[in-house]
Amino acid sequence: xxxxxxxxxxxxxxxxxxxxxxxxxxxxxxxxxxxxxxxxxxxxxxxxxxxxxxxxxxxxxxxxxxxxxxxxxxxxxxxxxxxxxxxxxxxxxxxxxxxxxxxxxxxxxxxxxxxxxxxxxxxxxxxxxxxxxxxxxxxxxxxxxxxxxxxxxxxxxxxxxxxxxxxxxx
Numbered sequence: 001x002x003x004x005x006x007x008x009x010x011x012x013x014x015x016x017x018x019x020x021x022x023x024x025x026x027x028x029x030x031x032x033x034x035x036x037x038x039x040x041x042x043x044x045x046x047x048x049x050x051x052x053x054x055x056x057x058x059x060x061x062x063x064x065x066x067x068x069x070x071x072x073x074x075x076x077x078x079x080x081x082x083x084x085x086x087x088x089x090x091x092x093x094x095x096x097x098x099x100x101x102x103x104x105x106x107x108x109x110x111x112x113x114x115x116x117x118x119x120x121x122x123x124x125x126x127x128x129x130x131x132x133x134x135x136x137x138x139x140x141x142x143x144x145x146x147x148x149x150x151x152x153x154x155x156x157x158x159x160x161x162x163x164x165x166x167x168x169x170x
Contacts, residue, residue, distance in 0.1 A: 084142075
């Protein structure tokens with residue numbers, strides 16, 4: 001049995017990860033509507049990753065004999081007015097998620113739940129990658145996004161992203 005607070009935080013995070021998937025699907029749809037199918041691909045893959053993060057946490061709770069409570073997933077509220085908006089929103093969102101993961105880790109640390117801390121180590125590392133990816137997309141858009149040819153090449157680059165299932169083994 002997990003500590004009640006740790007369990008609740010993990011359960012809440014499951015729902016937050018599903019929200020992240022919704023958010024990234026909204027970004028994917030925005031870019032598809034703008035004719036940027038490479039950006040659409042990048043965020044569609046990102047949505048798959050977020051769903052997988054939720055499923056990993058769900059499975060972890062199940063393996064620890066805990067029940068899961070799935071809540072309603074909020075509609076993403078971001079207003080997207082230009083090509084940079086989703087990128088900036090994604091970066092802010094990843095920083096927010098990093099804070100959530102850190103809070104769960106801190107709660108596990110407080111009750112000496114080393115198993116959960118070890119489980120969360122993967123997510124801590126993953127958030128470094130997530131923030132770096134989001135930051136790099138903003139930098140690339142700043143460099144190339146105002147030039148039609150540069151935007152086309154960036155879109156082509158993002159079209160090459162392929163989904164890879166997480167390597168975390170439970």
